Amino acid sequence: MRTALYIRVSTEEQAKEGFSIAAQRDKLLSYLHSxxxxxxxxxTDEGFxxxxxxxxxxxxxxxxxxSGKLDVVLVYRLDRLTRSVLDLYQLLKEFDRYGxxxxxCTEVYDTTTAIGRLFITLVAALAQWERENLAERVKLGMGQMVREKKRPGGPPPYGYDxxxxxLAINPHEAEVVRCIYRRFLSGFGPLxxxxxxxxxxxxxxxxAPWSAGTVSxxxxxxxxxxxxxxxxxLGGQRLNPPEEWMLVEQSHPPIVEAETFDRVQQLMEKRRKTHPRALASDFIFSGILxxxxxxxxMSGKTASTRSASGKxxxxxxYLCKNKRSGACQAPAIREDLVEQHLTETLLSYREETRSAVAEAAASTPLFTPRLALQEQLRKLAQKRQRWEEAYGEGLIPLDDxxxxxxxxxxxxxxxxxEIAADHTGQMSAADRRDLLLDFSQIWSHATLTERKHIASLxxxxxxxxxxxxRANVHQRTVEVKRLEFH
Incomplete structure (x- = not known):
C-alpha cells in the first residue's frame, strides 16, 4: 500500500507535547512499518x-x-487533516473518487460503512466546534482587554514598549515617529x-530597514x-461590522497630538485622490496648475532649443490638456515664470507668517544623524548589559x-x-527663523523635488x-488669475 503521511502543526500547537512535527513523524512511521x-x-504543513x-x-x-500515486492517506489525528465538517465531507468524497x-493512527475509523462515516463526521463537527468556541473566547477576552485600556496581544508598535x-513610550523611537509625521506634513512621501x-x-x-508601506x-x-x-x-478596509469596531481614546500616552494626526490623515486622503502621475512627476506644479x-x-512638458552659439x-x-483636441487655445506657460510669481506672492506675506515661521524654527531638526548615533549607543549599552548578565550566570567564559x-x-x-563632530541643529532658533522668512533664498537653493514638496504643501x-x-514664448509673461492656499 503506497502511503502518504500528512503532518500539520499550527503556530500555537508547535510547542505542545505530542503535536510537534518530529513527534507526529515518529508515530506515523512506526504505524506504517507495523x-x-x-x-x-x-x-508537512508547518504553521497552518x-x-x-x-x-x-x-x-x-x-x-x-x-495522479494515481497514492493508496492510503495516514494522519496522526483527524484534526491534523481538517477541523471543518464541510471540508471533511469534500475530502472523503475526493478520496472515494480516486480509491x-x-x-x-490514533483513532479507529472505517469510512467504508455508513456508521463509520457518521462517527467520523461527528468527530469532525466536535473539532470544528472546539476551534470556533476557542476563537469566540479569545475574541471576547481581547475585547475586554481593550476596554481596560490594555493592548490585546501582539508586539508593541514602533515607538512604544x-x-x-x-503601552509606554520608548523615548528614542518616539522621537523618530514625531520626525516621520513632521516630514510627511512638510510634503515628503512615504517612500x-x-x-x-x-x-x-x-x-x-x-x-528591519524602513519601507514605504511601513511608513504609510x-x-x-x-x-x-x-x-x-x-x-x-487600516486604509478604510473594515474587517468587521460597525457594531464590533472599538476605539478607546486616551488609553495610553500619545506620541503625536490629535490635531497633528488628523492633519496627516487629511493629507493622506488628498494624496490618494491625486493622480499617481501627478505625484510621481518631477514638474513642480503638476496636479496644482x-x-x-x-x-x-495643465501638464508639464520639456522642449530643447539651441542658441546661436550652438549650446x-x-x-x-505647462500646456492645457484641452489644447491637443483644439477645445482650448491657451498658450504654453513657462515654469520659471510661475515660480517667479509664487516667490513674489509669498514674500508679500512675510510679516503675516512671521509668528508661524518662528514656531517652526524652534522645533527639533528632522532626522538628524545625532539621533541615529545616540540610538546606536543605546543599543550598545543594552548589548553590554546582556553580556554582563550572561557572564554573571556563567553562560560565557571570561575571555569571550x-x-x-x-x-x-x-x-x-x-x-x-562622530557625535562630537556633528554640528546639526546648532543653528539658533532666530537664525532658522530669518532663513525661513527669506523664501526667495529657500527656493533658489532647493532642488526640483524639494520645490515640488513646497508647492504641494x-x-x-x-x-x-x-x-x-508677444509671439515669442520666451518673451511672454504669466498672469495668475486664482491662487488657493491650504
Whole structure:
C-alpha cells in the first residue's frame, strides 16, 4: 500500500507535547512499518490552521492522489487533516473518487460503512466546534482587554514598549515617529521618508530597514494619537461590522497630538485622490496648475532649443490638456515664470507668517544623524548589559566576555567621536527663523523635488495663463488669475 503521511502543526500547537512535527513523524512511521505499508511521501504543513484546505502541502497531496500515486492517506489525528465538517465531507468524497483510503493512527475509523462515516463526521463537527468556541473566547477576552485600556496581544508598535500590559513610550523611537509625521506634513512621501530613514541608519523595531508601506502604516495608526483600536483595519478596509469596531481614546500616552494626526490623515486622503502621475512627476506644479481659460489641468512638458552659439537648453512648460483636441487655445506657460510669481506672492506675506515661521524654527531638526548615533549607543549599552548578565550566570567564559566588551568600547568611542563632530541643529532658533522668512533664498537653493514638496504643501490650486502679447514664448509673461492656499 503506497502511503502518504500528512503532518500539520499550527503556530500555537508547535510547542505542545505530542503535536510537534518530529513527534507526529515518529508515530506515523512506526504505524506504517507495523502495517507493512510502503512510504510514498511525507507532506508537512508547518504553521497552518485547519480551518480550511488552503495549505500548500495538502494541495500537493491531493494533486499526487489525482495522479494515481497514492493508496492510503495516514494522519496522526483527524484534526491534523481538517477541523471543518464541510471540508471533511469534500475530502472523503475526493478520496472515494480516486480509491484512496483514509486512516488515523490514533483513532479507529472505517469510512467504508455508513456508521463509520457518521462517527467520523461527528468527530469532525466536535473539532470544528472546539476551534470556533476557542476563537469566540479569545475574541471576547481581547475585547475586554481593550476596554481596560490594555493592548490585546501582539508586539508593541514602533515607538512604544509594553509595561504591565499597557503601552509606554520608548523615548528614542518616539522621537523618530514625531520626525516621520513632521516630514510627511512638510510634503515628503512615504517612500522618500523611508529612504531618508535608511540613509541615516535608522531601523525598525526588529532591526528591519524602513519601507514605504511601513511608513504609510505608521502614519495611519491611531495608536500614536493615544487611541487603542481593535477590529478596525487600516486604509478604510473594515474587517468587521460597525457594531464590533472599538476605539478607546486616551488609553495610553500619545506620541503625536490629535490635531497633528488628523492633519496627516487629511493629507493622506488628498494624496490618494491625486493622480499617481501627478505625484510621481518631477514638474513642480503638476496636479496644482490649471488653465484659467477652460479650467482643465495643465501638464508639464520639456522642449530643447539651441542658441546661436550652438549650446543646447532644456525648457520646461505647462500646456492645457484641452489644447491637443483644439477645445482650448491657451498658450504654453513657462515654469520659471510661475515660480517667479509664487516667490513674489509669498514674500508679500512675510510679516503675516512671521509668528508661524518662528514656531517652526524652534522645533527639533528632522532626522538628524545625532539621533541615529545616540540610538546606536543605546543599543550598545543594552548589548553590554546582556553580556554582563550572561557572564554573571556563567553562560560565557571570561575571555569571550572581555573580547566582546573591548569591541563594544571601540564602537562606542567611534560613535562619540562622530557625535562630537556633528554640528546639526546648532543653528539658533532666530537664525532658522530669518532663513525661513527669506523664501526667495529657500527656493533658489532647493532642488526640483524639494520645490515640488513646497508647492504641494502650500498650494491647493493655481489658475493661470500666459499673456500672448508677444509671439515669442520666451518673451511672454504669466498672469495668475486664482491662487488657493491650504
Amino acid at each position: 502495517q507493512g505499508w510502503t512510504l510514498c511521501s511525507i507532506y 490552521s485547519a480551518k480550511n484546505t488552503s495549505r500548500p502541502e495538502l494541495q500537493r497531496l491531493l494533486a499526487d492522489m489525482r 484512496v483510503r483514509f486512516k488515523s 509594553i509595561r504591565e500590559g499597557r 522618500q521618508i523611508a529612504e531618508e530613514l535608511n540613509r541615516q541608519g535608522y531601523r525598525g523595531k526588529m532591526g 502604516h505608521l502614519l495611519q495608526n491611531h495608536v500614536y494619537s493615544g487611541t487603542l483600536r481593535w477590529n478596525y483595519a 490649471y488653465c484659467s481659460r477652460c479650467g482643465s489641468a 543646447r537648453y532644456t525648457n520646461r512648460y 566576555y572581555r573580547r566582546k566588551l573591548e569591541a563594544v568600547k571601540e564602537t562606542e568611542a567611534a560613535l562619540h567621536k 502650500l498650494l491647493k490650486k493655481m489658475e493661470a495663463e500666459a499673456c500672448p502679447k
